[in-house]
Amino acid sequence: MYSMWLSAEEQRVWRGYLAMVAELQVAMNRQLQRDCGLSLADYEVLVALAERGAQRMFELGEALAWEQSRLSHQLRRMRERGLVSRQGATDDRRGATVTLTDAGRAALRKAAPGHAALVRSVLxxxxPATRRKALSEVIDTVRERLRESPV
Incomplete structure (x- = not known):
């Protein structure tokens, strides 16, 4: 039977994980802002569209695991800066399609090398390959459990 609290070791690992993710996001955001004027959220959207091509709004939201309101606000800001375009019915957010603009592609090309260098250097x-494999397995297991969970 499980205790309602995490054990001391579980708590240490969990809090360390949360701190690592937060610190990594701050570092990535700062690097992107400094080097190319993009936020981490901008970069995530640009990468998703570059990898998958034009996406319907709900598909892009699912790919990013973002709530619809967050995605809508982010895309509005990116449209205002000319990084993405939106086509489709204005009354049906799910029916609208989002695409990268030439400016969005150029921003991604500028941002990617520095972003990759930061991730590579800190992660x-x-x-060793054995630790990378173990980390990958942990990530895959947690993501699988989340997909199966009714949460």
Whole structure:
């Protein structure tokens, strides 16, 4: 039977994980802002559209695991800066399609090298292949459990 509280070790691991994710997001956001004037959210949208092509709003939201309101606000800001365009019915958010503009593609090309370098330097450099594999397995297991969970 499980206790209603995490054990001391579980708590240490969990809080360490949360701190790592927060610190990594801050570092990525700062690097992107400094080097190319993009936010981490901008970058995530640009990458998703570059990888998948034009997306309906709900598909893009699912791909990013974002709530619809967050996505709508983010896309509005990105449209105002000319990074993405939106086509489709104005009264049906699910029916609207989002695409990268030429400016969005250029911004992604400018941002990607520095972003990859940061992620590589803080996460992968010096990490043996066995640890990378173990980390990948943990991530896959948690994501699978979340997909199966009714939460």
């Amino acid at each position: 992968f450099e010096g990490m």
